[in-house]
Structures are given as C-alpha cells and as structure tokens.
Amino acid sequence: MTDPPPAPPASGRGEAVLHLEGVAKRFASPGRGAPAIDALNGVGFTLREGRIMGLVGPDAAGKTTLLRVCAGLVAADAGEVDVFGAPAARLDRGLIGYMPQAGALYAELSVEQNLSLYAKLRGLRRDEWDERIGHLLDLTGLAPFTRRAAGRLSGGMRQKLALACAVVAAPPLMLLDEPSVGVDPLSRREIWRLARDLAGPETAIVWATSVLEDAEQCDEVLVLHEGRREYFGEPAGLAGFAAGRVWSLPVPAAQRRGALRAALEHPATIAGRIEGGEVRLTLRSLADQPPKLALAKASWRERRPQVHDGFAWVLDDGSALRPSTVAAAFPEIAHEADAPPAIEAVGLGKRYGDFTAVHDVSFAVAPGEVFGLLGPNGAGKSTTFRMLCGLARPTSGHGRVAGHDLTTAAAEARQALGYMPQKFSLYADLTVAANLRFVAGAYGLAGACLREAVERAVENLALGEFWRLPAGTLPLGVKQRLALAAAVMHAPGVLFLDEPTSGVDPIVRREFWHHITGIADRGVAVLVTTHFMDEAEMCDRLLLISRAETIAQGTPEELKQQALAVRSAGATLEDAFVALIAAQRERAREAA
Amino acid sequence: MSRQGSNRLSRLAALALKELKVVLLDRRARTTLVISPIVQLLLFGFATTLEVKSIAIGLVDRDGGRAAQEIVAALDGSPNIRELRVYPSERALGDGLARREVIAGLILPQRLSADVAAGRGGEVLALLDGRRTNAAQIVGGYLERIVARAGAELRPRLRGPPQPQAIARNWFNPNLDYLWFTMPAMIAVITAVLVLSVSAQSVAREREFGTYDELMILPLTPAEILLGKVAPAFVVGVANCLFYTAAIPLLYGVPFTGSLALLLVAIVVYSMSLVGLGLMISTLAGNQQQAFLGMFFVTVPLILLSGYAAPVDNMPEWLQPLVAVNPTYHMIVVSNGIFLKDLPADLVLKHLLPMLGAAVATFTMAWALFRARSE
Numbered sequence: 006m007t008d009p010p011p012a013p014p015a016s017g018r019g020e021a022v023l024h025l026e027g028v029a030k031r032f033a034s035p036g037r038g039a040p041a042i043d044a045l046n047g048v049g050f051t052l053r054e055g056r057i058m059g060l061v062g063p064d065a066a067g068k069t070t071l072l073r074v075c076a077g078l079v080a081a082d083a084g085e086v087d088v089f090g091a092p093a094a095r096l097d098r099g100l101i102g103y104m105p106q107a108g109a110l111y112a113e114l115s116v117e118q119n120l121s122l123y124a125k126l127r128g129l130r131r132d133e134w135d136e137r138i139g140h141l142l143d144l145t146g147l148a149p150f151t152r153r154a155a156g157r158l159s160g161g162m163r164q165k166l167a168l169a170c171a172v173v174a175a176p177p178l179m180l181l182d183e184p185s186v187g188v189d190p191l192s193r194r195e196i197w198r199l200a201r202d203l204a205g206p207e208t209a210i211v212w213a214t215s216v217l218e219d220a221e222q223c224d225e226v227l228v229l230h231e232g233r234r235e236y237f238g239e240p241a242g243l244a245g246f247a248a249g250r251v252w253s254l255p256v257p258a259a260q261r262r263g264a265l266r267a268a269l270e271h272p273a274t275i276a277g278r279i280e281g282g283e284v285r286l287t288l289r290s291l292a293d294q295p296p297k298l299a300l301a302k303a304s305w306r307e308r309r310p311q312v313h314d315g316f317a318w319v320l321d322d323g324s325a326l327r328p329s330t331v332a333a334a335f336p337e338i339a340h341e342a343d344a345p346p347a348i349e350a351v352g353l354g355k356r357y358g359d360f361t362a363v364h365d366v367s368f369a370v371a372p373g374e375v376f377g378l379l380g381p382n383g384a385g386k387s388t389t390f391r392m393l394c395g396l397a398r399p400t401s402g403h404g405r406v407a408g409h410d411l412t413t414a415a416a417e418a419r420q421a422l423g424y425m426p427q428k429f430s431l432y433a434d435l436t437v438a439a440n441l442r443f444v445a446g447a448y449g450l451a452g453a454c455l456r457e458a459v460e461r462a463v464e465n466l467a468l469g470e471f472w473r474l475p476a477g478t479l480p481l482g483v484k485q486r487l488a489l490a491a492a493v494m495h496a497p498g499v500l501f502l503d504e505p506t507s508g509v510d511p512i513v514r515r516e517f518w519h520h521i522t523g524i525a526d527r528g529v530a531v532l533v534t535t536h537f538m539d540e541a542e543m544c545d546r547l548l549l550i551s552r553a554e555t556i557a558q559g560t561p562e563e564l565k566q567q568a569l570a571v572r573s574a575g576a577t578l579e580d581a582f583v584a585l586i587a588a589q590r591e592r593a594r595e596a597a
Numbered sequence: 598m599s600r601q602g603s604n605r606l607s608r609l610a611a612l613a614l615k616e617l618k619v620v621l622l623d624r625r626a627r628t629t630l631v632i633s634p635i636v637q638l639l640l641f642g643f644a645t646t647l648e649v650k651s652i653a654i655g656l657v658d659r660d661g662g663r664a665a666q667e668i669v670a671a672l673d674g675s676p677n678i679r680e681l682r683v684y685p686s687e688r689a690l691g692d693g694l695a696r697r698e699v700i701a702g703l704i705l706p707q708r709l710s711a712d713v714a715a716g717r718g719g720e721v722l723a724l725l726d727g728r729r730t731n732a733a734q735i736v737g738g739y740l741e742r743i744v745a746r747a748g749a750e751l752r753p754r755l756r757g758p759p760q761p762q763a764i765a766r767n768w769f770n771p772n773l774d775y776l777w778f779t780m781p782a783m784i785a786v787i788t789a790v791l792v793l794s795v796s797a798q799s800v801a802r803e804r805e806f807g808t809y810d811e812l813m814i815l816p817l818t819p820a821e822i823l824l825g826k827v828a829p830a831f832v833v834g835v836a837n838c839l840f841y842t843a844a845i846p847l848l849y850g851v852p853f854t855g856s857l858a859l860l861l862v863a864i865v866v867y868s869m870s871l872v873g874l875g876l877m878i879s880t881l882a883g884n885q886q887q888a889f890l891g892m893f894f895v896t897v898p899l900i901l902l903s904g905y906a907a908p909v910d911n912m913p914e915w916l917q918p919l920v921a922v923n924p925t926y927h928m929i930v931v932s933n934g935i936f937l938k939d940l941p942a943d944l945v946l947k948h949l950l951p952m953l954g955a956a957v958a959t960f961t962m963a964w965a966l967f968r969a970r971s972e
Contacts, residue, residue, distance in 0.1 A: 396813055397972050420816040430811035432615070434622040439615070446611020447815040449604040475622075491811070 019053040021090070022178050022209040023075055028084035030070055030232075039478040044070035045081070046232040052209050052225070054177070059223030059240070060213040063320065063510035064481040066229040068213040069106060072180045075211065076103040088178070099128060102176040106183050108167025112156030116147050119155050119170055127174035141169040144202050146195070159383025161192025165199055172203050179203075179210045185219055187427075187507045189381040189536045190579045191586055197222055215510045216537075217313040218579075226312070228319055235319050240312050247314035252295040252305045253285040258560060262375075262522045262543060264298050269519060271296035272325045276317035276515060279542040281576065282562060287314045289321060313511060320512060329523035330465040331489070335496050338372055338528025345408065347372045347499050347530030348393060352402030355388050362388040364553045365402070370530045372498070375522065377544035378534040381586060385553040386534055387427070387503065393532065394424050394501045407498050420448070423497035427504040427534075429484045433477025437468055437487055440476050441494065448495040462490040482513035489520065500524060502533040506540065518543055538579040551586045552593070608817060612825025619802070620795060620829040630791060634837050637787050641779055642849055652736060653680040655690045655702030655724075662710025664719060667747040668703065677739060687724075694726050701725045701736045703744070713747065734908070777852075780845045781936040782905050785867070785928035788837055789899055792830045792868050793892050796875025799826040800967070801888035819967045823960070827872050834868030835861065845936075855935030859945050863931045866952045870924040873959025880966040899925050924952045 026049040032042045044067045052058050060068050073079040074086055077096040086093040089100055110119050120138045129137060142148040145165040150158065155166060168184055181200070185193045193216075204210060212223060220226050221240050228236040228243065236243055256264045265284050269277050273293035277286040285308065286295055295305040346369035355363040363385040370376040380386040391397040393404045395411050395418055404411045407421035431440045441459045450458050463469055466486045471479055476487060485505065492500065502521065506514040514537070522543060525531045533544065541547055542561050549557040549564065557567050561578055568581035571588040620626050654672055658665050672681050682699055684690040690702040704722040712719035721744045725733035803809040812822060842860065845851045874895060882888035900906065902916065903925035912920065920926050927948040934940030 394814060396810060416816050416818060419814060422814075424810075424814040426807075426810045426814075428807045428810075430808050432619055432808055433806065435615070435618055439618055443611050443615040444811075444815065446614070447608055447817055449608055449816070451604075451607035451610075455607075 019055055019207075021051050022054050022088070023050070023052040023211070024085070024087040025049050025051075025075070026085040028071070028074060028081045028086060030067075030074065030079065030082050032070075035478045039474050043232045045074070047084070048229070048232070048234050049084070050225075050227055050234070050237050052211065054207040054209050056224045057204075057210040057212060057222070059220040059226045060211055060229065061215065061217065061220045061226060061316065062229035062235075063512055064215065064508075065231075066510075067232040068229055069182055070232075071229065072103070072182050072211060072213055075178075076101055076180050078103070099174065100176055100178055102172035102174070102179045104167055104171035104179070104181045104184060106186070108163060108170070110155040110163065110167050110170065113154055115152050115154055116142075116158070116166055117151040119166060120173060123170040123173045129174050137173065137175075141173065141203075144199055145169050159381075161188045161195065161382040164188055164192070164196055168196065168199060169203070175203070175205065175208075177205070177208050179208060181210065182213045183215070183508070184212065185214060185216060187382075187504065187536065189379075190538060190582050191381050193219070193536075194583065215508065217311075217316055217511060220316070221312045228316065230320055236315075243315040243319070244310045244312045245315060246318045247287050247310035249291050249307065250288040250293075250318065251285065251308040251310045251314050252288065253280070253283040253308050254295070254298065254305045255283045255303050256298070258282070258545075258562070263526065265543075266328075266519065266522055267298060268296050269326045269515070270328055274325065275321045276314065276511075278539045280539070281542075281565075287317050289318075289323075316511065326516065326519050329520045331493060331520045332523025332527055334461055334465055335493070335524055335527040335529060338498060344372055346370055346405075347374075347407055348376070348532055349405040350389070350393060350402070351404070353389060353392055353399050353404055354401035355385075355392060355397060356400045361553050363392070363399075363550075366548075366550065366555050367402075368548050368555075368558060370532055372530050373525055373528045374546065375525045375531045375533065375544045377541050377547040378532065378550065379536075379541055379547055379582060380550035384551045386550045389550065390501065390503055390532070390534055394422055395419055420495075421497055422499040422501055423492035423495070424501045425485075425488050425492040425503065425505050427507060429476075429488060431476050431484075431487060431491060434475055436473055436475055437463075437471050437479070438473065440487065441490060444491040445494050450495070458494055462494055466490045482509055485509055485513060485517065489517070493524070498529060500529055500531045502531065504534050504536065506535065506537065514540070538577065538582065541578055541582075549582065549585055551589050554589075556589050557585050605821070609821055609825055612817065612821065613828035616799065616826050616829050617832060620833075626795070626798070629794065630833055634787050634791070634840060637783065638841065638844055638848070641783055642776065650677050651679040652677060652701075652732075653682060653699040654678050654736075654740075655682045655684050655693050655699035657684050657687055657690050657702065657704045659707045660705040660709040662714075664710040664713040664747045665705045668705065668721070668744060671743040671746060672703075675739065675743070690724060694724060697726070699726075700729060700733060701740060703740060776849050777937060778933065780841075780849055780851050781932040782903075782929045783845075784838055784841045784864075784932045785903065785925050786900055786905055787841070788834050788864065788867065788928070789871055789925050790896060791837055792834050792871040793875045793878075793896055793899075794889075795833050796826060796830045796872045797878045797882070797888045797892040798885055799829075800876065800879035801882040801885045804882075805884040813971060819971060820964055823876055823964055823967060826876060827869070830872040830875065831865065831868055834864055834871075838864040851936060853936055854939040856939075856942075859940075859942060860932065860935045863928060863935075863945060863949060863952070866949050866956060867924055867928045870952050870956035870959060873956050873963050876963035877959055877966060880963055880970055899923060902926065903929055905929055922951060922955060924955045927952050 028045050028048045030045040032044055034041045048071060060071065062068055070079060074081050074093065075088060077088070077093040077098065080094065088096050111122070114122065117138070120141060121134060124134050124138060142151060147162060147166060155163060158166065164184055168181065172179055185196050188196065200210060212219060214220065223240060225238065226236065226240050226243050227234065261279055261284060265277050265279055268274050268284060268286055273288050273296060275287050275289050277284060288295065348370040350366055350368050353363060353366045366389050378386050378390060388397060392399045393406065395415050398412070406418040409418035409421060411418050441462055442455065445455045445458050463472065466489060468487060468490060471483055476484065479487065506517055518540060521531060521533070535541055544561065546560055547564055548555060557564050559567070565578060565581045568584040572584050656669065672678055682693065684693055684702065687704055690704065693699050694702060702724045706720065709719040709721065723737060723740050725737050727733065803812055838861065842853065842857065846853050875892070878891035878895060879888050882891055902920050902923050909920050909926065931940065931945055931948045934944065
C-alpha cells in the first residue's frame with residue numbers, strides 16, 4: 006500500500022515520548038462488599054518515538070488504568086508520569102490520540118459524521134478536513150459506507166473507524182485500548198496495517214491487548230499482572246523465558262483433545278494447545294520432562310518458544326489445572342456412532358428486507374462433538390448461531406436442537422440447550438447467588454433441587470468467594486465463569502457458546518476450553534464461535550462463513566488443505582482462514 | 598398436569614423474585630419510588646390548595662331579599678372567604694375581577710328571592726377568574742354549595758373564554774374542603790405514575806443492558822415473562838396505596854369511611870391495567886430513554902382525561918368514550934367513593950369491570966407485541 010516504514014530506531018535512542026517511574030493507582034471499592042483495587046503498583050517504562058509498545062496482561066491487570074494515566078485522564082497516586090518531557094497533568098491533549106476500549110463512536114451518526122465530528126473536536130483546520138477525512142476513509146476501506154450509521158457497522162469496521170477517529174489529527178502518540186478485541190484474524194491484520202499506515206515515522210504507539218499474537222507485532226512488550234510490571238523488553242525476550250520448556254507431540258485427531266487435557270492436568274505443565282495436528286506444551290521447569298501419554302506412539306520434540314509460551318511462564322502461579330468438575334457434573338450421554346445429530350441446520354437462511362444475512366447454511370453436529378463457527382465480523386456467523394438457539398427466526402430452511410424443531414417446539418428446544426452469549430447478559434445489579442437462583446428457577450428447578458444445582462455450580466466454577474457480590478462488579482474472567490455456570494446449570498445435552506472467550510486473557514481461555522472439551526467428552530454437542538485460531542484448532546470440525554455463505558467445512562486439517570488448494574498459504578489455521586476468504590473475494594470480483 | 602403446573606409456578610416465582618430484586622436494587626428507581634409519593638403528598642396537600650383559602654369574593658346584589666341575605670350570611674361565615682366586596686354593577690365586578698381584587702363574584706338577580714319563595718328555584722350568576730382556572734373551579738364549587746343552601750342554582754361563567762360550567766354538588770363533603778377530593782384522587786394519579794414508570798422500564802431495561810438474550814434463551818414463554826414483570830408494579834401499587842390510605846387521614850384529616858379490602862382489590866386491578874399499558878410501551882421501546890418518553894406520552898392524557906384536573910362533564914362529547922375506558926377515571930371515582938361515602942361493593946364492581954377490561958386488553962396487546970418483537 007505505502008512504502009515500507011523506515012526501520013525503527015533501536016531501543017535507547019530517539020526522543021522519549023513516555024517516561025513513567027513508580028506509578029501507583031488505587032481505586033476505592035465499587036461498593037456492596039467488593040474489595041478496593043490496586044490497579045497499578047510501581048509501574049515504570051520508557052517509550053521512545055517511532056516505537057510500538059504492546060501492553061499485555063490478564064484481565065484487570067491495570068492496562069486500561071495505565072493508558073488513562075498516560076493520557077492524563079487519571080491522576081496517579083504516586084510516581085512520575087512524563088509525556089513529551091512534561092508532567093501528564095500539564096499535558097497538551099492535542100498530542101495524544103486516545104482510543105478507549107470499544108471505541109468512542111456515536112452509534113447514531115454516520116461514518117462520515119463521526120469522522121468530521123472528531124476532526125472538529127480535535128481542532129483540525131477546516132481546509133484540512135476534506136483531505137484528511139478522505140485519506141482516512143481510503144485507509145480504513147470505509148469509503149463505500151460513509152453514510153452508514155456507526156452502530157450498524159460490523160465489529161471489525163467499527164474498530165477501524167474508532168481508531169481513525171482517535172487519530173484524526175495525526176497525533177505523535179497513540180494510546181489504543183484493545184483495538185483488536187473481538188475481531189476476526191483478517192480484520193486484526195487490517196487494523197494493524199491501518200495503525201502502521203496512520204503512524205508517522207516518529208509516532209509512538211501503545212497497544213493494549215490480551216491477544217498475544219498482537220504482542221508479537223510490537224517492538225516492545227510490557228507485561229502487567231495485578232498492577233505490577235512482570236516484564237518489559239522485546240517480544241523475543243519474553244518468548245525466551247520459555248526456551249527449552251516447549252515440546253510438541255503428534256497425536257491422532259480423535260485422541261488429541263483427551264491427550265491435551267491429560268497433559269494440562271499434569272503438574273509439570275503450565276500451558277498447552279493444539280497446533281497443526283500436534284499437542285504443544287509449555288513446561289514449568291527445564292528439568293521437567295513432558296508427561297507420558299499412553300496413546301501416543303511418537304516421541305516429544307523440543308520446539309522454538311513463542312511469545313505466548315513466555316507469557317504463560319511469566320504469569321504461572323505454580324498450580325496445575327484440575328480435572329473439570331463442571332464436566333464431571335454432566336451425566337454421561339451414551340451415544341452410538343450413527344446417533345441422530347444433536348444440532349442440525351438445514352438450508353438455514355435469513356433475510357432482513359433486501360439484505361441477506363445468511364444464505365443456505367447446512368451442517369450437523371453429533372453428540373460429543375465440538376463444532377466451530379468461524380468467519381469475519383458481520384459474515385452471518387452470529388445470525389446463524391442465533392437462529393439455531395432460537396433467538397432469531399429463519400426466513401428459509403429450519404434448525405433442530407436435540408430433536409426439537411426450533412420453530413414448532415421452541416420451549417422444548419430451549420429447555421434442552423445451554424447458551425452463553427457473547428456479551429455478559431446476566432443481571433449486573435443482582436448478586437452471583439441471585440443470578441444463579443434466577444436461572445435455576447427459570448429452568449423449572451425449585452426447593453432442594455434448586456439449592457443443590459446452585460451449590461454445585463458455585464463449587465465447580467469456584468464462585469464461592471464472589472457469592473454475595475453484584476455480578477456487575479466482578480472481573481471479566483469471573484463474569485465469564487458465572488455465565489458458563491448459568492449455561493450449564495441444567496446439564497443440557499447441547500451447549501451454544503458465542504465467542505465465550507472474547508476479550509478474556511489466555512489463562513482464563515485455557516481454563517475455559519478445559520471445561521468445554523471435558524463437557525463434550527461427556528457426550529454433549531458443543532457449537533462455538535470464536536476469533537481465536539488456537540481455539541478453532543480444538544474443534545472437531547469447523548464451518549467457515551463469509552458474506553452470508555459457507556465457504557469451507559471440515560476438520561482443521563481439511564480446512565488447511567482446502568486453503569492450500571486455492572492459493573499458496575502459510576501452514577497455520579490463521580493463514581488458511583485469511584486465504585479462503587481472500588479467494589472468495591477474488592471470485593466475487595471476477596464475477597462482477 | 599400437576600408437575601407441569603408446579604414447574605410453571607416455580608418459574609414464575611423465580612421470575613417475579615428477580616424482577617423485584619432488579620427494581621429494588623436499582624438505587625435510582627428506589628429513590629423515585631420512595632421519595633416521589635412523599636413529595637407529591639406534601640406538595641399537593643399543602644402547596645397547591647393554599648390559594649383557595651383566604652380569598653376575596655365580589656357581590657352584586659340586585660335582590661336584597663331573604664335568599665340574598667342567606668347567601669351573604671353564608672359567604673360571610675365561610676372560613677375560606679377572607680373578604681366580601683360589594684360592587685354596584687356587573688361591570689364594576691368585571692373590573693374588580695380584571696384587577697384581581699376578587700377571584701369570583703356572584704350576581705344576585707332582582708327576582709331571586711321571589712323565585713325561591715315560589716319554589717321555582719332561582720338562578721344566580723357567578724363570574725370566575727378564568728386566568729386562575731384551577732382555583733376558580735374550586736371556588737365555584739364553594740359558591741355553588743352556598744347558593745344551593747339558599748335554594749337557588751348557580752350559573753357559573755368563567756371570565757376569559759366564557760363557558761358555562763356545571764359543577765357536581767358536594768353532598769359528601771359538607772365543609773367543602775377541597776383536599777377531601779384531591780387527596781383520595783391522588784392515590785390513583787401517583788399509582789399511575791409509579792406503576793407505569795416501573796413497568797415501562799422493565800423490558801426496555803433488559804434490552805438496554807443486554808440481559809434480553811439471556812431471558813429469551815431460558816425456557817420461558819412470552820406470557821410468563823410478562824407476568825413475571827407484573828410483580829414489582831404490584832408491590833409498588835399496593836405499598837403506595839397503603840401509605841396514602843394511612844397518611845391522608847393522619848395528615849389532612851380526610852375521613853376514611855369505606856372498606857380497605859375493597860380499595861386494595863381496586864388498586865390491584867387498577868395496577869394490572871397500568872402494567873399492561875407500561876409493558877406495551879416497554880416492548881416497543883429500544884432502550885430506557887425511549888421507554889421514558891413513551892411513558893410520558895401515555896401518562897399525561899391518562900391524568901388529563903381522568904377528571905382529576907378538569908371535570909369530566911366539561912370535556913367535549915367525542916372525548917367522553919375515552920374517559921369511559923380510562924382506568925384512572927374509574928380509580929378516582931372508586932377511591933373518592935371509598936374514602937368519603939363508604940361506596941358499597943356493587944358500585945365498586947361497576948367501576949372495577951372497565952378497569953379489568955382495560956387490563957385484559959392492554960395485556961393481550963403487550964403479549965402480541967412482545968411475541969412479534971421477540972427476535
């Protein structure tokens with residue numbers, strides 16, 4: 006698109022844009038029994054011009070607070086905050102482009118109105134507007150949608166617009182709070198390209214994220230954990246912590262998930278994932294040997310560590326994952342190989358007026374299978390998902406869940422399924438206890454049965470200490486656990502998970518998938534949507550939807566093969582995802 | 598059936614409990630629900646009725662006979678009337694009204710005493726200051742009562758847009774204390790505002806906070822969801838009614854002559870009709886702000902067409918059918934009746950039925966809308 010950016014100056018040279026030392030910030034308790042929060046505790050770093058710093062850490066690590074301190078929106082309790090050589094309190098805000106989490110767009114205003122509003126607010130001269138806004142529209146690829154309301158954009162486009170609005174005046178410092186949260190791999194690549202295009206050679210960027218793939222793109226990484234700095238330096242240095250601790254082993258597809266679960270429950274393991282047909286582990290100590298897995302014939306091989314391995318090592322709390330008690334609470338569902346599918350979509354379609362959201366999607370999920378729905382934001386993935394759990398009515402075709410037709414026996418179908426929505430949907434004002442009691446009651450439990458079910462859920466998902474707290478005050482990871490507890494309260498035979506780990510840190514994600522695969526092994530059919538390719542690798546089969554249509558269906562390996570057949574792509578699932586979608590777009594262009 | 602039935606009941610109980618908690622845990626809602634009835638009670642009781650005590654009345658006496666003397670004596674003796682001004686002519690009285698020397702005036706015609714004595718019932722013309730409509734109407738009520746005692750009829754005329762007024766006779770309020778009317782009616786008005794605000798927010802809140810999906814995925818039918826949302830509105834309606842029934846006699850000495858049980862039954866049916874209306878608004882609204890505006894859109898006509906602010910008889914013909922289906926109108930009649938004249942059950946029932954009809958109609962519509970928009 007443009008010339009490659011000039012090589013960034015090496016660390017230690019160039020003017021310091023941000024310089025923090027011993028920064029601390031404590032927030033009072035949000036009330037009703039929730040504890041006070043030490044958001045930052047002695048954090049310091051220096052960011053020089055032209056550099057991109059990744060701010061990574063688990064949820065509630067203090068990332069947002071640190072960004073707000075740098076932007077001069079929150080005053081630190083202690084420590085020194087210098088921005089462009091001056092204290093943050095006397096900062097010229099015009100020098101900073103701050104993009105808050107989820108952006109600060111006016112949903113009712115159009116793309117163009119949002120941009121010109123921010124141009125005005127940022128004090129851009131009237132004669133510069135047209136050129137700058139035109140340039141931003143080109144870069145974001147939003148030029149065809151200038152009149153569309155921001156609230157009606159897909160997730161990826163919305164993030165791009167929010168980014169463009171934040172940096173409309175081309176500030177020399179960009180503070181971006183999770184610009185890539187909840188977006189698909191393709192959009193994430195586009196957002197990265199956009200940020201680099203928008204940055205001048207001297208622009209410094211702070212990029213907060215809980216996605217470690219983002220961290221790999223940065224010049225420097227600051228790892229925060231519970232308000233403390235755990236690491237600051239180049240990404241390679243972070244990966245280096247795990248050197249000699251990363252191992253992989255090829256395992257046949259049918260046993261992969263079980264093997265990973267067994268390995269994760271081994272005390273020597275801190276993290277693990279499935280990658281290209283292999284189980285890949287990060288071990289706690291150099292002295293540890295990877296656990297022996299009964300079914301594997303091949304032997305473990307040492308691998309080159311990546312950023313996520315180092316991150317897992319840095320944040321390791323020394324304890325192994327315990328077997329999923331959530332899964333153990335499910336009755337074993339016996340199922341034969343030729344059992345009828347638990348979830349079935351037949352020619353499912355949905356139109357809103359002239360707009361086709363989903364066109365002719367068909368698939369079936371067997372009991373005990375984890376089925377992944379992938380696709381770019383706005384491709385029709387969520388609509389398909391919502392039709393199958395009865396939240397949207399199909400305009401063509403039909404869906405069945407646990408043998409019940411969704412249009413004629415909706416109540417029976419809903420009794421048979423558990424659902425975890427993308428956004429936290431429980432009652433923020435109610436306590437954890439009240440929320441769980443409500444959900445259990447709504448599933449028709451009462452008296453001793455209800456008490457038992459609620460107690461079991463609380464114990465299995467370790468919610469005991471939050472029992473009396475309002476759900477709205479919980480950290481994100483705990484919220485997700487609560488949502489899962491509510492979804493599996495009645496031990497459903499079918500589980501729907503809509504981006505269950507969106508915005509959640511890798512530690513919680515690992516714990517979550519431990520439960521999910523455990524539940525599937527009890528014979529539950531799981532339909533899951535995700536933007537994380539490591540999660541997609543955990544699925545038995547995948548369906549890739551783009552522009553309302555199915556473009557690929559099969560096991561992760563089959564998807565990679567299909568991608569290789571259409572164009573030369575890299576070896577990872579993410580490469581396959583990007584390649585298959587690009588191929589579809591090319592076909593559409595040729596046809597036009 | 599029993600298993601299914603108990604299942605359904607426990608579901609409804611869980612829903613109702615959740616709705617109650619959600620409303621009571623919301624600090625803003627709690628403040629509105631507790632503070633606003635108290636403020637209204639004090640405001641309406643003390644502030645708005647002050648202007649009809651200590652008033653000046655004008656008089657043009659062309660009769661001077663027995664009936665006229667009786668009227669003058671009664672006016673003079675009334676504790677609410679501070680001053681009685683005598684004017685020489687109708688024109689002088691008109692000027693006096695214009696200068697705000699008096700709020701109302703009586704013109705006693707020449708043949709008044711003769712007509713009364715002959716049993717033909719005389720007519721007295723009343724001029725009222727149309728700029729102070731509310732106060733003037735209350736004063737009109739006083740004057741009518743006084744004139745009636747003398748055996749004549751009052752023909753009131755509002756200055757400003759001249760319009761003949763017919764005012765109900767105040768048999769059950771012999772002291773003509775206006776509070777006796779306003780306070781029992783306040784129960785109906787404040788219940789309307791509170792119950793509507795609680796129910797209008799209920800579905801809209803779920804949409805705004807994203808809890809709507811969770812609600813829709815649970816095995817609950819639209820009817821169950823709507824019935825669950827009735828609980829907080831009922832609690833608000835009944836609690837408010839009990840508070841007012843206790844406070845009004847204590848603070849303002851308004852007698853409570855009827856049956857509390859009947860009043861509670863009426864309040865429950867009345868709240869039901871309001872909840873249906875509130876849920877309709879809530880189902881149509883996309884967020885709480887829209888729900889609030891929708892509630893405003895409904896509350897104002899509900900109160901204006903209830904006879905609380907302006908007498909129903911004064912409204913044009915074509916509006917009368919709307920009054921007949923307005924639950925607030927019926928509730929005001931019932932509340933006044935139970936407070937002041939021990940309204941018997943059969944007469945209460947006559948007003949309960951239209952409220953029940955309104956409840957069924959609004960619920961059915963809310964249910965249909967909810968089903969249609971449940972996607």
